[in-house]
Amino acid sequence: MADMNRVRFRPHQSILIAAFIAFVGVLPIAFGPNLPGDAVSADGGTPVRWAFVPLLLIPIAVFVWVLRSGTDADASGLRVRGLLATKRIPWSEIRELATDNRGRAVALLRDGYAVNLASVKQDDVSRLVAASGNPIVWHKNKNEDQ
Numbered sequence: 001m002a003d004m005n006r007v008r009f010r011p012h013q014s015i016l017i018a019a020f021i022a023f024v025g026v027l028p029i030a031f032g033p034n035l036p037g038d039a040v041s042a043d044g045g046t047p048v049r050w051a052f053v054p055l056l057l058i059p060i061a062v063f064v065w066v067l068r069s070g071t072d073a074d075a076s077g078l079r080v081r082g083l084l085a086t087k088r089i090p091w092s093e094i095r096e097l098a099t100d101n102r103g104r105a106v107a108l109l110r111d112g113y114a115v116n117l118a119s120v121k122q123d124d125v126s127r128l129v130a131a132s133g134n135p136i137v138w139h140k141n142k143n144e145d146q
Contacts, residue, residue, distance in 0.1 A: 007131045009119040010070040015062065022059035030056060071117045073131040078107065080118055089115065091132050097125055 030052040065083045072079040077090035095110045097117075105120035105128065120128060 005131045005133060006072065006074040007127050008070060008072050009117070009124060009128075011066045011119050013066070015066045019059040019062040019066065022062070023056060026052070026055045026059065070119045071128075073128050075131070075133045078117065078128075080115060082118060087115065097128065099125070 030049055032049075061083065069082050071081070077088060078094070080087045080089065089107060089109070093109050093111070094107050096108045098106050098108055099122040100106055100116075103122040105117040105122065105125050107115045107117055109115065117128075
């Protein structure tokens with residue numbers, strides 16, 4: 001029954017297209033034709049400019065981040081996923097939900113820590129609360145009304 005109320009929040013998938021375009025854009029820089037001053041390889045092939053190859057890692061990291069990151073909510077709690085880590089937070093550890101100055105949702109924990117909820121915006125908090133099945137208090141940032 002918990003799966004019926006599960007909600008998932010993910011980054012916008014159009015970022016994948018931007019990451020692909022960036023990857024393709026870096027390829028000519030790292031593997032492009034000879035430029036004046038480039039050392040020509042012995043076999044006459046295209047040289048690899050090793051200094052620029054690490055630039056390929058940036059769009060790859062963005063691609064993996066979009067596929068991996070986000071927030072899942074169900075009756076048992078939240079699962080917040082980033083590029084390298086996952087944090088599971090039961091509802092019993094959450095004191096309240098709030099939003100920051102940019103309208104992103106934040107879970108304020110009972111131990112005083114705050115956890116940014118990846119890909120959850122202010123308008124999504126009501127769906128998050130509905131997935132919990134529990135009455136959770138959430139507050140708008142006081143600076144937003146001014």
